[in-house]
Structures are given as structure tokens and as C-alpha cells.
Amino acid sequence: MMTRTFAPPRRGRTLRAISLATLAAVVLSTGVAVTSAQAAGSTLQAAAAESGRYFGTAIAANKLSETAYTTIANREFNMVTAENEMKLDATEPNQNQFNFTNGDRIVSWARSNGKQVRGHTLAWHSQQPGWMQNMSGSALRSAMLNHVTQVATHYRGQIHSWDVVNEAFADGSSGARRDSNLQRTGNDWIEAAFRAARAADPNAKLCYNDYNTDNWSHAKTQAVYNMVRDFKSRGVPIDCVGFQAHFNSGNPVPSNYHTTLGNFAALGVDVQITELDIAGSGTSQAEQYRGIVQACLAVSRCTGISVWGVRDSDSWRSGDTPLLFDGNGNKKLAYNYTLDALNAGGTGNPPTGGCTVTVTRAEEWSDRFNVSLAVSGSSAWRVSVQLQGSQSLQNSWNATVSGSTGTLTAVPNGNGNSFGITLYKNGNTNLPTATCSTT
């Protein structure tokens, strides 16, 4: 995990995100202002916003009356997806009788708390109401298009991105479309749905959304890619591709994820991570979350990440403890790694002259954790380390470190340009930030 102290200008970065007091302190204490310090976002939404991205969650309408739930959801996330409330069975239980009650509750909660909404989902083989399951042919095609039109029209102007079509490709090595009643209405059902959605809500971004499309070498990934390329070449209105990102040991985070995201983005669509959850616990789970964030940050058109639920207990597969908060609403290690990765941002060039320090989280125990710091650009340096909250210094190595709380100062002691510290958490597990100046 690296925290750049010398952040390149990034989209959406505003002075609001930088404490002016911190900035002034750096300039004054070093004498030479080599660059500005990077402010660390203290919530997922703030940290993601530093690079112009959103951080979202699935929301269940029946939990909006639970304060413990809404407190976390409101604090951490600025994008909301209705977990089930906008699906076909929820919104059109009887043909041409629409019910938007629960979908509207989520949109209303989101809007009154300043959040945007992802719409999920307009056309899908699953969770169809009974009347639709029994239809076929041109009657089904018309009913599907009517559904897309009516629902997208109801929410017109209120949706950031719509999952227009969900999960239309088969798993495995075939690269084929998934067999379904919708697919049997003709191969053009997907583009027809996109055209209807565009006509109904011209300002919403229109996404194709699927799972098991993360590994670039998988046949399903290639098949979706080829469809998107074809749509772009023929002017079918598609703006984005959603990667659900449901991971477990059978479907691990691929090492080529940034390649997948980058190749789709190169087709001229945004990419979004739409339903992220990762089965597991501890460091292994946390490192996978970090990998996902880093893959998204490496692709400029990866515009946001949404997790599929707030707490483990809210998850559709709660036994896998796949989310960022435990059932009591406590931040998990995966949360810390995710926040750190968002704050670290994408790669950038260090300033000319001066020095750069990277901050990496290392071993962790219940009461304390190690932090590794590596200086580049100069061997005559002074590093200021801003501890978080009540954190205090227990130990240090390979540098002379003074101070014990608040801001530490480190200078070389003849052991090179990398050094380490052990910090007592004292209730705060966030990674410290650091700035470097030459001496």
C-alpha cells in the first residue's frame, strides 16, 4: 500500500480536499516547498472523490429504518444501487401495473442525502415476474421493451447509470449468449433494450452488467468485449460496462484485472465495478480489495466502485463475510486497505528535485502495526510523519525518529533510505501520511 506524498494533479481534486493548515505547515516547516501534501480522505467516498471517482453500495429499502445501517451508508458512500427494488419482479408484478414504492424509497433516501443512484436492472433473465416468465416471442419482446421504457421513464433524470441488461452471457468456455426466454426472442434483444432505455432517459449512462467477466483471458470476458465493440461500431447506445466482481476462492481476483478494465475502456465506454464482494477475512481479503481498487485507479475511465452491501450481515452471502464492515458495523481490515488504496491514488511522477516518500502498511497486531517508509530522489532527507488520531510510536529502525505522537520527524542514520516504525493504534488503524523534504 503506498501513499504518494507528491500527488500528481488528478481529476476532481480541489483545494477543499487539502487542509490549508496542513499545506501551510509543510511549507513553513521545510523552508522549501517541494510540493503540496496529499490530504487523506477519511471515508471511502471522500477518498474516492480525490480522483473524481465515486464509492457506492447496494442498499435494501427495508433497512433504511435502521439507524446503525444508515449511519454507515450515509457516511461512507455517495452512490447507491437498489439491491432488489428496481428489478423486474419488483417494478412490474402484473403486466402493465407498475409498483415503484420501494425503488422510490431508495431514490428519495439517496437524493435527500446527496447521493447518486445506479439503476439495477431493466432487462434480465432472472427475477422476472411470473407473467413474464410464461411469455415468449414477439409478445415477450414487446413486454420487455415496454418495461424498459416505463421504468426508465419513471426514473428519468434521477439515475446516474442504468444496468440496462444484466447477465446475458453464458458461463464457461462457449462465449455464447445465455439461453433465456429473452434471448430466444432474437439476438438483437440487447441492443433493442439499450435503444429503448436511451429514448426514455437520454441523460443516464447505459451499462451492460455481468459477472465472471474480470479475467481478460476468459471466454465470457472476450464475448462481452466483442459485443461492446460491435455496439460501438454500429452506434448502439452503450456508455458503460459494469463488472459485478463477486469473488471467492473459485473465482479469485485476477492478476490481469487492470488489463480487462483498460481494454474495455479503450472501446470508448466507462467501466464501473458494480457489485464488489470478496469472500474471506483478514489480510488475504484485504489485499484482494486493495488489488481491485488499484486496478480501477489504474484506468482513467474506471469511474467508480460499488460494494454489494454495507455490513457482512447485509450481504446476500453473509456466511462468506465478503464486505467492508462486520455485522456490528466495525471497519474491517479490508476497509483499511481499501481506504489506503483510494488515498494512495494512481501512479504519478515525483517532482523534479526534492524527494518522495512512500508509506506502506506492514505487519499488524491487535494493538499495533508496522509501517514501512521508503524515500527516493535524495539521500539527504527529512521525513515528517503525521500520525492519525491518538496513535503513538512504539519502535523505529533504520532512521533516527523523534517525537511520539502527532507528527514524528525522521532523518537518516546511515542505514539507507528505507526505514520503519511500529505504531500503537490507540483506536485508529488508518495509515499515517508522510512528507519528505531535502536537507
Ligand code: 9MR
Ligand atoms: O443481492 C441480491 C439478493 O438479495 C437477491 O436475492 C438475488 C436474487 O437474484 O439477487 C442478488 O443480487 C444479484 C444482482 O441483482 C445481480 N448480480 C448478482 C447479485 C448476487 O446474486
